[in-house]
Amino acid sequence: MSDLHALFLPCPRGLEAMLVAEMQQLGSATLQVGDAVASGVPARGTLDDVMRLNLHSHIASRVLLCLGRAPVTQADEVYRLALKLPWGRWFKPTQTLRVDVTAERIPAERAPSQKAVWPATARSGRDSPARSGGFLDSLHFTALRAKDGVCDHFRARGEERPSVDREQPDVRVQLHLTASDALLYLDTSGEALFKRGWRTEHGEAPLKENLAAGLLMLSGWTPDAVLFDPLCGAGTLAVEAAQMACNIAPGLGRSFGFERLQGFDRGVWIGLRQAASAARRAPPAAIIAADIDPRMVQLTRANAQRAGVEGAIRFQQADVMDAVPPVQLAPGQVGHIVTNPPYAERIEAKGREAEDFLPRLGDVLKQRFVGWHAALLLADLQADKALRLKPARRHVVYNGPIECRLFTFILVAGRPPRKAEAAPA
Template sequence: MPDLHALFLPCPRGLEAMLASEMRQIGGVTLEVGDAVVSGVPARGTLDDVMRLNLHSRLASRVLLCLGRAPVTQADDVYRLALKLPWGRWFKPSQTLRVDITAERIPAERAPGKKPVWPATAGSGHDSPARGSGFLDSLQFTALRAKDGVCDHFRARGEERPSVDREQPDVRVQLHLTASEALLYLDTSGVALFKRGWRTEHGEAPLKENLAAGLLMLSGWTPHAALFDPLCGAGTLAVEAAQMACNIAPGLGRSFGFERLQGFDRGVWIGLRQAANAARRAPPAAIIAADIDPRMVQLTRTNAQRAGVEGAIRFQQADVMDAVPPVQLTPGQAGHIVTNPPYAERIEAKGREAEDFLPRLGDVLKQRFVGWHAALLLADLQADKALRLKPARRHVVYNGPIECRLFTFALVAGRPARKAEVEPA
């Protein structure tokens, strides 16, 4: 039986349970999916599983392969961990390297003047304090020590030290610090998985593609239902929906970090891509993207063309306040509105303020879209009150650092009000 490797797949907060379910659908009999944790899902799998997950996961941000972990109290502990790991199994010293770091909390030795640091992320290419600092009070310095450990591992074997390339490295290493230990991962994805390879321009405030896919899944939409985004912006929701409807694997348009690592079977990878290409299909229902700004409509069309789904989407230039159902639903067919209205934290208000915009939008939905389902991503956690609609559910999700709610509504005439069910993050 092939070796099983410890894996971790990070994702946007609020999508962890769905990612675990998606991983079980993607993985073969060898993939063991663990319980979801905050911002990701652990697993154990083969290198073939790693390739499948990179190719097919719509929700993961990366597929990280854990090479080792150890208790740490100072930066030199990270160096010693990196020094002993079998880097030569995975890449050659002639390849370029980048080390990135994330942390839940950096532990610090209990000494006068030393306090724990609550960091975000950093990389080994940043300025760092003097090498004499032994405390884990600098992300940059700790990442630098991890990089030194990797490079010195090769030098101890009589080989050259890998060079650092911050922009286009051959190999990406991820160092993660918890309150008590360090974990070193190989990033098998390379560029983050939400970068599908089709986006040229982003618009003012784009959704990441994996968050958009998660919103579509949380909304209850399926490819057999009509989908309408009346505030499409750069078209991320519509393009993701079209790729789902056409059964296009999200990773077909890009390359991956594992393609530059040793140990991965190129023949298996070619077969996985061929099977994914053969699984494409025509979309079973209409997908419509509209925006008041003609530049955004054109940008959506361009993105859809690059994603291979231009023919699966209808494009409209229209004001959401003039919106009417873009398709006539047949008996038994569902129609879904899924959209990400502008909000203050996302972009600066232009013209209509939120207190006027949301009530008017609520009126449009309940007066013209009876029989449809709607899902709106909003940073105002009480936005349903401004919409004057009773949500069926409030899903807690994070758009980057911003806590949001995906409010879902069943727009049924005469529906009695009931308390919404809140889905935890």
């Protein structure tokens, strides 16, 4: 299939540049990667590219295929757009359907001058719903009109109307509303891509798998370097790192929406999966996951087992305040700590020094991990001050709706701790 289709790959905010780089590294001669926008990357590509992206992207949340776009000011115009699009090319009316809606946020001060402004009554996916103002159709109602348009498209051809199944639909359609336009996409992923299939249970405040993968990439860790997560929770960072280190495609353990659509070449798909399976290798460097809570260590092990990487990770139950480098680095080798410490509004620090958690964690890093690089995801945007460490970079990333910073530190031998910096007990 060599036709090029307009695609859009949503991703967690802050990871757009990483997604662009990942798409370019796929090495497809047909994939044209566009300029990133907030929360995603547009592209043009073939249906083979769609399969490759679904199978190999660590960072995308979905691969959406755009079927149509039109300026709209009311829900009936969305209906008319949906009515005329060629749905019959992609699926049969006997297949079940689900329509989701997302809308762009419109700054409050701009809202009154916009032609169409979508009230905040429903959301799913790429962005928050826009603010209300002047236009009375709700997002839910607009999504319903889109669904009616799809169904009436089949009826106008003398066929039956597809039925809706919100739980396990065969086909997912996504309506996206900008300030002025409606876009209708076929969701070729089905379940969101961060659902890799290996995390059936999770701990407190788990990271989404695609956010964890993006943090690993932003941290500067590469799959041939040592990785240590001393606050591993359900092990999302360690398992994602182990899959990258073992060259396991993130989509190998799951199915995709496009497998139920027409037009995708099953032979090509089998070939892509076989090539991905054959690319598996032994991990080149140690990956260590630790947590103070033995249940979390057990959970990390179970997740790693389901992901096929149990043998690539060393598991430890330990208080981070007692942490020492878990491996002796060879001369010239860099070890990476990438972690997501507990932060106040989501989850509490534990252990005997939980009171002064960040200052003490900062001491542990600078006193015992000289020669290592550390990357810490924190919702406190000033957390570097509490850690008393000077960051090399502060990356803005969003953990769902929570604005965070990924602080990266290069831990070098240097000045002794300041007076205020208490030595570890």
